[in-house]
Amino acid sequence: MTPLLQVTDLTKHFPVRGGAPGSVAPIFAGPRRLARTLAAPGKDPSSSATRDSARHAESTHQTPRSDPQTSARHPLGSSLLRSQRGLIKAVDGVSFSVDAGQTLGLVGESGCGKSTTGRLLMRLLDPTSGSIRLDGQEIAELRRSGLQEYRRRVQMVFQNPSSSLNPRQSVGSAIAAPLLAQGIEPPGGVKAKVRDLMDRVGLRPDHYNRFPHEFSGGQKQRVGIARALALDPHLIICDEPVSALDVSVQAQVINLLQDIQRDTGVAYLFIAHDLSVVKHFADRIAVMYLGRIMEHGPTHEVFGAPQHPYTRALLSAVPQAAPDADRSGRIRLTGDLPSPADPPSGCVFRTRCPAYAQLGAEHQELCRTKVPHRAVACHHTELVGERLRTAVAATD
Numbered sequence: 001m002t003p004l005l006q007v008t009d010l011t012k013h014f015p016v017r018g019g020a021p022g023s024v025a026p027i028f029a030g031p032r033r034l035a036r037t038l039a040a041p042g043k044d045p046s047s048s049a050t051r052d053s054a055r056h057a058e059s060t061h062q063t064p065r066s067d068p069q070t071s072a073r074h075p076l077g078s079s080l081l082r083s084q085r086g087l088i089k090a091v092d093g094v095s096f097s098v099d100a101g102q103t104l105g106l107v108g109e110s111g112c113g114k115s116t117t118g119r120l121l122m123r124l125l126d127p128t129s130g131s132i133r134l135d136g137q138e139i140a141e142l143r144r145s146g147l148q149e150y151r152r153r154v155q156m157v158f159q160n161p162s163s164s165l166n167p168r169q170s171v172g173s174a175i176a177a178p179l180l181a182q183g184i185e186p187p188g189g190v191k192a193k194v195r196d197l198m199d200r201v202g203l204r205p206d207h208y209n210r211f212p213h214e215f216s217g218g219q220k221q222r223v224g225i226a227r228a229l230a231l232d233p234h235l236i237i238c239d240e241p242v243s244a245l246d247v248s249v250q251a252q253v254i255n256l257l258q259d260i261q262r263d264t265g266v267a268y269l270f271i272a273h274d275l276s277v278v279k280h281f282a283d284r285i286a287v288m289y290l291g292r293i294m295e296h297g298p299t300h301e302v303f304g305a306p307q308h309p310y311t312r313a314l315l316s317a318v319p320q321a322a323p324d325a326d327r328s329g330r331i332r333l334t335g336d337l338p339s340p341a342d343p344p345s346g347c348v349f350r351t352r353c354p355a356y357a358q359l360g361a362e363h364q365e366l367c368r369t370k371v372p373h374r375a376v377a378c379h380h381t382e383l384v385g386e387r388l389r390t391a392v393a394a395t396d
């Protein structure tokens with residue numbers, strides 16, 4: 001069966017500084033502008049970004065520059081990538097799939113490339129290389145009307161509900177915006193559909209004419225979810241939708257997303273820092289580090305028998321609810337996260353891997369070579385458990 005979403009070898013490299021106004025502008029524009037782009041779906045982000053760059057150039061009296069990343073669809077042959085210098089490898093050869101009605105949890109530390117992956121999937125950014133297929137169709141090939149149709153099927157919920165809503169727009173208008181932008185007149189009219197969506201996400205009818213500042217964080221996120229649902233999408237990319245909320249409100253929003261999935265069959269790509277957030281929610285987990293997937297698999301396998309040292313370290317750091325829980329097996333990662341502009345050669349986790357120091361020279365040599373695509377991006381999965389036990393015992 002073809003998965004709903006198939007991502008293969010997806011790569012996004014950013015110039016280290018200032019070199020690509022066309023790619024950078026949508027990011028710096030913030031969630032509110034991104035939300036507007038999603039509501040005005042035929043827009044090609046690269047073209048709007050190019051206009052932004054021209055506007056910026058106008059205000060700063062500079063000559064507008066061309067964008068090497070967006071003007072070259074296959075820049076692998078270009079001198080920019082051949083040199084491999086001065087590039088932030090935000091996403092570097094990422095592959096995964098999401099089945100209809102399922103949830104993939106994408107987790108990893110700050111800066112590992114989760115949001116960039118989400119924005120690539122929304123076509124808010126153009127990939128440097130790789131393929132994204134929705135229902136078997138390559139999305140890089142979509143132009144205006146195809147992109148408009150794509151944005152009906154794929155929507156996004158942002159991390160910060162406050163900054164993704166326009167403070168001067170009523171909640172009813174914010175939820176109606178995608179319908180109006182797409183020219184969709186639902187049976188019963190736009191207002192009735194909006195009221196229906198508000199009811200669906202637990203907002204009251206009298207909230208319709210209120211403004212975002214009159215709502216709590218959790219309520220604002222419900223508005224963001226209703227807006228994402230307006231076009232009956234097949235897939236919603238949830239970029240840390242609960243990390244700005246209190247723990248009790250987090251649980252309510254996750255329950256709401258689960259109920260919606262059960263009722264509508266929508267699939268989620270659920271981005272989170274924290275493995276515990278996705279544990280009871282995701283069908284599959286992909287663990288990301290420095291722009292790459294370290295381990296992916298069914299949730300019960302990743303939690304029950306994690307294979308990669310990084311997954312093990314993340315899991316061992318999940319806070320235990322019981323005050324007397326045994327914390328002796330905690331794996332502490334040492335050293336700073338390397339720069340994505342200069343990742344370690346071979347296995348990118350090598351410089352922080354607690355098992356590496358316990359390996360013999362010939363095994364370490366292998367760690368310095370690139371790990372091929374596989375479910376667990378480690379050369380030594382069979383040795384790691386035992387070496388990690390030694391490493392943990394040494395630090396306890």
Ligand SMILES: Nc1ncnc2c1ncn2[C@@H]1O[C@H](COP(=O)(O)OP(=O)(O)OP(=O)(O)O)[C@@H](O)[C@H]1O
Nearest residue numbers: 014024027088090109110111112113114115116340
């Ligand atoms: N437009 C851009 N230009 C240059 N570098 C960028 C741009 N967008 C992201 N990056 C860099 O790419 C890397 C991945 O960023 P990204 O926002 O995807 O991380 P993340 O995993 O979502 O982090 P967080 O958990 O903090 O949200 C980071 O090093 C970031 O600085």
Ligand code: SF4
Nearest residue numbers: 347350353367378379
């Ligand atoms: S390949 Fe080597 S350095 Fe990388 S995760 Fe495995 S053991 Fe650690």
Ligand SMILES: [Mg+2]
Nearest residue numbers: 114115116239
């Ligand atoms: Mg992010």
